[in-house]
Amino acid sequence: xxxxxCIKRVPDTSENEIEINSxxxxxxxxxxxxxxxxxxxxxxEEAIQIVDKVGGSVTVVTVGDDESEEVLRREMAMGANNxxxxxxxxxxxxxxxxxxxxxxxxxxxxxxxxxxxxAQADEGAAQVGGMLAAMLDYxxxxxxxxxxxxxxxxxxxxxxxxxNQEMNEIELPCVLSIQTGINxxxxxxxxxxxxxxxxxxxxxxxxxxxxxAGAIGGDAAKVKRVDYFVPDxxxxxxxxxxxxxxxxxxxxxxxxxxxxxx
Amino acid sequence: xAEQVYAYIKHADGVAEDSAxxxxxxxxxxxxxxxxxxxxTGTGADLDVICNEMAATYNAVWKIDNEALAYPNAEVVRxxxxxxxxxxxxxxxxxxxxxMDLGPGLSIKMDSAFVADVVDIEGIDNGTLKVIRQExxxxxxxxxxxxxSGGAVMNIxxxxxxxxxxxxxxxEVVDKSGEAGDLSTKRTYLEMVEAEAGDVDxxxxxxxxxxxxxxxxxxxxxxxxxxxxxxxxxxxxxxPIVDAKWLEKSRQVGTSGQTVKPxxxxxxxxxxxxxxxxxxxxxxxxxxxxxxxxxxxxxxxDVGIEADILEFIPExxxxxxxx
Numbered sequence: 001x002x003x004x005x006c007i008k009r010v011p012d013t014s015e016n017e018i019e020i021n022s023x024x025x026x027x028x029x030x031x032x033x034x035x036x037x038x039x040x041x042x043x044x045e046e047a048i049q050i051v052d053k054v055g056g057s058v059t060v061v062t063v064g065d066d067e068s069e070e071v072l073r074r075e076m077a078m079g080a081n082n083x084x085x086x087x088x089x090x091x092x093x094x095x096x097x098x099x100x101x102x103x104x105x106x107x108x109x110x111x112x113x114x115x116x117x118x119a120q121a122d123e124g125a126a127q128v129g130g131m132l133a134a135m136l137d138y139x140x141x142x143x144x145x146x147x148x149x150x151x152x153x154x155x156x157x158x159x160x161x162x163x164n165q166e167m168n169e170i171e172l173p174c175v176l177s178i179q180t181g182i183n184x185x186x187x188x189x190x191x192x193x194x195x196x197x198x199x200x201x202x203x204x205x206x207x208x209x210x211x212x213a214g215a216i217g218g219d220a221a222k223v224k225r226v227d228y229f230v231p232d233x234x235x236x237x238x239x240x241x242x243x244x245x246x247x248x249x250x251x252x253x254x255x256x257x258x259x260x261x262x
Numbered sequence: 263x264a265e266q267v268y269a270y271i272k273h274a275d276g277v278a279e280d281s282a283x284x285x286x287x288x289x290x291x292x293x294x295x296x297x298x299x300x301x302x303t304g305t306g307a308d309l310d311v312i313c314n315e316m317a318a319t320y321n322a323v324w325k326i327d328n329e330a331l332a333y334p335n336a337e338v339v340r341x342x343x344x345x346x347x348x349x350x351x352x353x354x355x356x357x358x359x360x361x362m363d364l365g366p367g368l369s370i371k372m373d374s375a376f377v378a379d380v381v382d383i384e385g386i387d388n389g390t391l392k393v394i395r396q397e398x399x400x401x402x403x404x405x406x407x408x409x410x411s412g413g414a415v416m417n418i419x420x421x422x423x424x425x426x427x428x429x430x431x432x433x434e435v436v437d438k439s440g441e442a443g444d445l446s447t448k449r450t451y452l453e454m455v456e457a458e459a460g461d462v463d464x465x466x467x468x469x470x471x472x473x474x475x476x477x478x479x480x481x482x483x484x485x486x487x488x489x490x491x492x493x494x495x496x497x498x499x500x501x502p503i504v505d506a507k508w509l510e511k512s513r514q515v516g517t518s519g520q521t522v523k524p525x526x527x528x529x530x531x532x533x534x535x536x537x538x539x540x541x542x543x544x545x546x547x548x549x550x551x552x553x554x555x556x557x558x559x560x561x562x563x564d565v566g567i568e569a570d571i572l573e574f575i576p577e578x579x580x581x582x583x584x585x
Contacts (some may be wrong), residue, residue: 011398012399012535013398013399013533017554017555017556018398018401018402018556019556020402027398027402029578033507060582066361068274068283071424072553076406084323096366096376096378097369097370097376100366100370109336119362122376122397122398123395123397124379124395124396124398124400125378125379125395125401126362126366126378126379127345127365127376127378128367129366130362130363130364130365130366130424131367131369131370131376132366132367133367134340134366134368134370134371135370138448139337139390139447139448140336140337140363140367140449140545141363141449142336142359142362142363143359143362143363152409153454155452158359158363159359160359160360160518161358161359161517162297162457162518162519162520162521163457163511163512163514163518163519163520164454164456164457165454165455165457166451166454166455167451167453167454167455168449168451168452169449169450169452169454170448170449170450171448171449174448174449177362180502180505181501181505182426182500183329183505184506184507184573200525217509222375222408222412223375223376223377223406224406224407225404225405225406225407225410226383226392226404226405226406226407227404228397228402228403229404229405229456230403230406231394231403231561234561236561236563236566237548237550237560237562237564237565237566238564238565238566239560239565239566239567239568240565240566240567242575244569244574245570247518248578248581249495249566249581250460251549251565251567251578252582252585254565255493255526255549258526258547259468259469259525259526259527260469260493260494260495260525260526260528260547260549260585261469261494261582262469262493262494262495
């Protein structure tokens with residue numbers, strides 16, 4: 001099975017405090033720790049496991065700049081066979097539809113049976129996979145937490161509300177968005193990264209993938225972020241301060257009063 | 263003529279989901295005088311029950327009855343909606359596991375704009391709609407504009423709009439089943455696998471010590487059980503702990519896990535995604551301990567402590583044991 005996994009380099013929210021910059025037009029990017037989007041990492045692991053079982057190859061692709069190459073290399077160190085960097089000034093400012101349009105161009109350059117994305121990324125929109133599928137006229141399933149490969153089709157489980165799992169049969173080729181927890185992504189060590197450090201990763205622009213520059217980028221985007229801001233969240237929590245002993249004493253008083261201690 | 267907005271009504275077993283009465287509120291934030299049509303798909307008697315119920319709230323109800331829509335497979339629903347909705351429609355969906363499945367692809371097939379997970383709507387200025395979203399796991403809010411001149415699909419976060427209980431719609435149910443067209447798809451719903459019950463039923467717990475990513479390592483989970491034991495509480499967790507297989511799925515609080523209604527909820531090292539918070543009902547007293555002062559959990563907690571749980575929990579346990 002030929003599998004394409006779409007990945008993204010994102011600020012690692014478990015490692016960073018996200019602050020808004022003074023102009024309010026971006027977050028503070030200095031000193032941010034970046035990594036591969038967590039959901040995408042599960043998708044790549046799943047792709048590798050499928051190929052281990054049924055044969056084929058895994059290609060990882062991202063839309064980004066030179067810095068995005070590091071996440072492609074990281075996923076290749078995990079076991080992805082090929083990487084593609086989609087990079088072009090014309091891509092900048094694309095909304096979700098623009099990104100899906102760019103990825104569609106890359107999909108059509110290859111011959112993939114299965115395309116995967118993470119269920120969502122840093123913008124929390126969970127949109128690119130479903131858009132890409134609709135553009136390609138491929139069937140789509142989101143929030144997938146189980147895949148069983150069959151002949152010309154897959155059995156997939158979708159994680160839905162209440163921890164229930166919705167089982168579906170889906171024909172290939174298809175697009176799936178992958179939920180975390182579907183597998184246990186393998187560890188990537190320094191040695192693994194070194195092994196793929198000199199592997200050439202092809203870079204493609206709008207012309208290479210046959211994408212009309214007028215359909216992507218900031219000018220084509222119907223959805224645009226205007227600014228970041230700190231919401232007025234009302235009172236929020238009463239922050240307990242002081243020495244640890246003082247904080248704990250105060251907290252225990254609260255817990256006693258609210259029935260938190262038995 | 264009033265501007266039209268369409269709201270897709272989620273329902274199961276003859277009961278409409280909470281989002282059904284929330285979407286009309288969102289629609290009126292776009293156009294205060296909007297005429298809002300509820301679009302209800304399904305089949306049989308359950309469908310009629312929902313349609314009649316929605317007619318009380320919405321200005322009109324479009325009923326789409328088809329055996330293929332008995333289970334809301336987003337791929338099938340999408341085909342029906344594309345066939346039935348007028349061009350340039352504004353369509354509202356709940357941003358749940360169904361809306362995420364349906365919305366992005368629907369917007370492509372309708373050739374309209376898509377905005378996901380809308381938490382608030384500021385209104386329209388010059389044909390451009392301004393909404394509020396959250397990014398970076400809820401740690402930053404953003405104003406987002408959307409050109410709705412060619413229609414839009416908007417996924418509205420469940421729970422952020424108070425349901426419209428006024429029953430002031432007085433709409434009629436219009437049967438649109440004949441316009442649904444070909445509903446064959448390449449994805450077929452097979453069955454529902456129900457979540458497995460665990461050894462502890464956290465939905466019944468009065469006090470929960472809930473642990474998140476801040477615990478860092480499987481070996482550290484023990485300190486959470488020690489605290490829970492000292493408090494007489496049960497242990498629950500957020501999604502990353504289950505993903506890492508450190509605790510069983512039945513202990514996960516959130517929309518994709520259990521819905522809990524304790525008296526006291528201790529969120530330890532949990533950032534507080536809306537999916538997690540969506541699993542906490544009954545307005546408990548929430549204590550949040552997190553080393554990240556920007557963690558969204560502090561917006562909903564009653565009491566917050568900025569601290570590393572790995573240091574804080576053992577000290578709290580010791581203090582409680584010494585009482």
